[in-house]
Amino acid sequence: MTIHSDHPFVPPESDRDVVRRFRGRLAASVTVVATGEGRDRSGLTVSSLVIVDGPKSRVVAFVDPDSELGEAVDVGTCVTVSLLTDGDQFLADAFAGLAPAPGGAFRLGDWNDTAWGPVHAQRSWLGARIEGVRELGYALEIVAVVEHAEIHGEEGLVHVRGRYRSS
Template sequence: MNTSPEPGGMIHADHPFAAPAGSRDPARQLRGRLVAPVTVWTSGTAGLTVSSLVVAAGEPASVCALLDPDSDLAEALGDDGRAVVNVLRWRHRTVADVFAGLHPSPGGVFRTGEWVDGPVGPVLADAAGVALVTVVDRRRVGWNDLVTATVDEVTTSDDTGDLLAYARGRYRTVGEAAGG
């Protein structure tokens, strides 16, 4: 045990809130080993960081995402609402934390980052990609709402070098997550 008074001194090596090894949820352990994209969904004045999502190609293309059913975003969307899906970059880590409720943003969540008005909700001005979507289905799956939305419009940036990913409880760039 290191009890050094120096900054960054370690009291113990284990996470103080981690469940003992034998009682950890195997599904959460599996999820923690998956690399996830980091997005912020917005609708009206609500927003939420979402990393459990997949884009399904087709006519029309669809996005399926797991949302917190108690979030302001879930309430704003209802069963057939529209949303903006903002794909984040490395420099948007604080934006992701603010919309996840992990970091304060005096004056409201949209005071962190540079936002512009969009047709259905705020758009992050320097997002790596933006999709306007319309919810077509919503159902409870586990502790989440599985939301399926059709993709109405997409804009992307040519610069994809610093896409934000989440793996093993930390933000990473896509290159880092891939081992690069």
């Protein structure tokens, strides 16, 4: 048996999509975008996200259209964006579908219901209402008007080149 220092099934860098490699070098905050309540909750780890400041601030997120979250949202849907922190790496992987979560990812950690959906307790978060949804490239672009924001003092979790770091 041989122990590999690299993942044995990952193609060499020269064979990988150059745009994805470029995107992987951009540090991105790690969030969970969620909607629903009770057993009808859905959420997804999202790092492809931007906040647009203005008289009506907006959050723009790009999600997998085939994800549970992608199928649950439409214009008028309320969503939350919880900023994950150091120590939430397993939670991020569970919401991304990369780690096991028996009973669902919402059983991991403490979640509070709000008027906009579930938020991870004691984390900075936004509550927003979706005003636009469209397919863009391979993603579903979600544009939502921010209606509520809470900031807690923690540092955010960042993802860059396939690894988590604290900001």
